[in-house]
Amino acid sequence: MAASDALLEVSDIHTYYGDSYVLHGLSLSLTPGKIVVILGRNGMGKTTLVRSIAGLTPPRRGEIKFEGRPLTSTAAYGIAQRGIALVPQGRRIFKSLTVRENLMLPTSTLAKSKKRASHTGKQWNLKEVLDEFPQLADRIGNLGSALSGGEQQMLAIGRALMANPSTILMDEPSEGLAPKLVQQVQEILLRLRSEGHAILLVEQNLGLALAVADEINVISSGRFVFHGSSDELSKNTEVLDNHLGVAKGH
Amino acid sequence: MTAIILQAINGLSLAALLFLLASGFTVTFGLMRVVNMAYGAYYLLGGYIGLSVMRTTGSFELAMLVGSVAIVILGFFVDRFLIRPIGSNHLAQVLLTVGVAFFIGEVCLAIWGGDSLKIQLPSYLRGSVELPGGIYYPKLRIALIAFGILTATSLWLLYHKTQIGAVVRAGVDDREMVNAIGINVDRLFVLVSAVASFLAGIAGVVGGAFLTLNPGAEWDILVLALVVVIVGGLGSLEGAVLGSIVVGLLDAYGRWLAPDFSYFVLFGPMAILLLFRPTGIFGKEH
Numbered sequence: 001m002a003a004s005d006a007l008l009e010v011s012d013i014h015t016y017y018g019d020s021y022v023l024h025g026l027s028l029s030l031t032p033g034k035i036v037v038i039l040g041r042n043g044m045g046k047t048t049l050v051r052s053i054a055g056l057t058p059p060r061r062g063e064i065k066f067e068g069r070p071l072t073s074t075a076a077y078g079i080a081q082r083g084i085a086l087v088p089q090g091r092r093i094f095k096s097l098t099v100r101e102n103l104m105l106p107t108s109t110l111a112k113s114k115k116r117a118s119h120t121g122k123q124w125n126l127k128e129v130l131d132e133f134p135q136l137a138d139r140i141g142n143l144g145s146a147l148s149g150g151e152q153q154m155l156a157i158g159r160a161l162m163a164n165p166s167t168i169l170m171d172e173p174s175e176g177l178a179p180k181l182v183q184q185v186q187e188i189l190l191r192l193r194s195e196g197h198a199i200l201l202v203e204q205n206l207g208l209a210l211a212v213a214d215e216i217n218v219i220s221s222g223r224f225v226f227h228g229s230s231d232e233l234s235k236n237t238e239v240l241d242n243h244l245g246v247a248k249g250h
Numbered sequence: 251m252t253a254i255i256l257q258a259i260n261g262l263s264l265a266a267l268l269f270l271l272a273s274g275f276t277v278t279f280g281l282m283r284v285v286n287m288a289y290g291a292y293y294l295l296g297g298y299i300g301l302s303v304m305r306t307t308g309s310f311e312l313a314m315l316v317g318s319v320a321i322v323i324l325g326f327f328v329d330r331f332l333i334r335p336i337g338s339n340h341l342a343q344v345l346l347t348v349g350v351a352f353f354i355g356e357v358c359l360a361i362w363g364g365d366s367l368k369i370q371l372p373s374y375l376r377g378s379v380e381l382p383g384g385i386y387y388p389k390l391r392i393a394l395i396a397f398g399i400l401t402a403t404s405l406w407l408l409y410h411k412t413q414i415g416a417v418v419r420a421g422v423d424d425r426e427m428v429n430a431i432g433i434n435v436d437r438l439f440v441l442v443s444a445v446a447s448f449l450a451g452i453a454g455v456v457g458g459a460f461l462t463l464n465p466g467a468e469w470d471i472l473v474l475a476l477v478v479v480i481v482g483g484l485g486s487l488e489g490a491v492l493g494s495i496v497v498g499l500l501d502a503y504g505r506w507l508a509p510d511f512s513y514f515v516l517f518g519p520m521a522i523l524l525l526f527r528p529t530g531i532f533g534k535e536h
């Protein structure tokens with residue numbers, strides 16, 4: 001892939017929490033209509049990578065470029081305004097807001113940027129999101145705290161879409177979901193890809209990851225130890241064994 | 251019977267005053283986790299400024315306006331240049347803002363002296379009204395209760411029925427996530443903090459007419475406001491309403507029935523409540 005196709009380019013980032021050195025030089029790039037998957041065991045730095053890109057834990061060294069311009073010194077809200085949406089680990093929906101308020105928040109004038117280049121893909125609005133997630137339509141007036149885990153996950157995805165992002169960062173969206181809901185997440189991912197969103201997907205669900213990935217990176221202790229396609233990963237028993245804890249002959 | 255009702259009105263009028271101070275404190279804390287112990291001093295300074303305006307112009311409305319706007323400006327500078335640079339360490343915030351409060355207290359002492367002063371009421375708030383049942387009651391206290399209800403209702407509508415209110419509530423839930431959806435929480439905080447300072451300034455002018463302004467009054471009122479916030483639950487507007495009513499009534503009945511133990515009447519129930527609900531009545535785990 002030519003570098004010029006990339007919407008988001010992460011080059012050799014090093015991220016710390018205080019003195020604790022977590023990401024040891026990671027690079028990747030995201031392209032419209034492609035899903036890049038990050039796999040790795042607990043505590044290896046997947047969320048830290050997402051937080052680094054979203055500006056919540058900015059990297060101390062390295063560069064992140066979005067649409068060709070550096071993001072590294074932009075605050076988290078500015079990064080979101082440029083069109084990068086986050087579906088965080090643990091959903092983090094606003095529990096004391098209703099479903100409707102959760103969804104409308106990213107459309108607040110406070111969240112709008114004048115500089116934002118509008119992307120060419122589908123434009124989401126409340127109706128579109130509710131059509132995509134019928135379970136939310138039924139609970140539109142309920143507080144976030146009253147939702148089931150699955151509903152909260154759909155709300156977290158819907159909230160991200162309401163910002164009409166070009167790029168979506170999803171951190172373990174299938175965590176704790178029943179198989180049927182994992183299936184729904186998979187369908188949404190494929191749909192978003194076909195609509196031209198650039199997607200970074202952190203997953204521990206290998207099945208989901210292999211099914212949707214255009215490209216997979218395996219992370220171990222803050223370094224990528226594998227980069228390749230789903231097929232290549234399926235054949236790489238060394239990586240599957242040592243870094244993903246999948247038994248031989250998977 | 252009459253005395254019971256009179257004390258209830260006393261308690262509710264104090265509750266209205268406390269609500270003005272506590273609502274701002276609780277929402278700013280909820281949003282930014284900033285502990286600002288200078289709110290009591292904001293109240294006192296707002297009151298003294300109102301007093302001077304009242305003396306020179308004779309307009310109570312102007313006194314409220316100038317007193318509160320002055321506190322908005324002061325509050326902005328304290329937030330921006332003192333509190334923000336020290337970051338999120340609560341102990342540092344407490345020490346810093348207690349220092350600010352002492353400084354403001356000294357300035358007030360130098361300008362307005364050590365005597366207890368009272369803001370003169372405009373004629374329409376002087377005297378008493380006859381309540382049903384033949385009870386006479388000072389107009390000011392009735393007006394204060396009405397003002398408290400009006401303020402609480404306005405804040406409730408702002409907080410629960412507007413988009414900006416939804417953003418603030420979201421920020422109380424999860425500030426980082428509000429940033430992550432593209433909203434500059436720091437800028438939002440400037441707005442919320444301005445409303446809080448405004449209310450503290452108004453409270454000072456109203457309190458200067460209803461109670462007295464004197465050195466130390468800032469700590470008396472702050473302690474009561476803190477009890478309100480702790481009982482109601484940090485970050486909850488409903489909690490501030492309920493906490494104000496509870497504290498106002500306990501204070502009034504405590505002073506009346508057990509004047510020697512009035513502090514105990516206030517703090518005893520608070521301690522017991524906190525044993526069972528450490529986050530206060532409406533508080534959430536954070």
Ligand SMILES: Nc1ncnc2c1ncn2[C@@H]1O[C@H](COP(=O)(O)OP(=O)(O)OP(=O)(O)O)[C@@H](O)[C@H]1O
Nearest residue numbers: 017020022040041042043044045046047048049089
């Ligand atoms: N706020 C923090 N402060 C200090 N260390 C942290 C913090 N958050 C994470 N870490 C540490 O950084 C490392 C990477 O954590 P991270 O959350 O990125 O892992 P992860 O791959 O997302 O794990 P999981 O699969 O459990 O979500 C871990 O060792 C973790 O203990």
Ligand SMILES: [Mg+2]
Nearest residue numbers: 046047048089
């Ligand atoms: Mg994680």
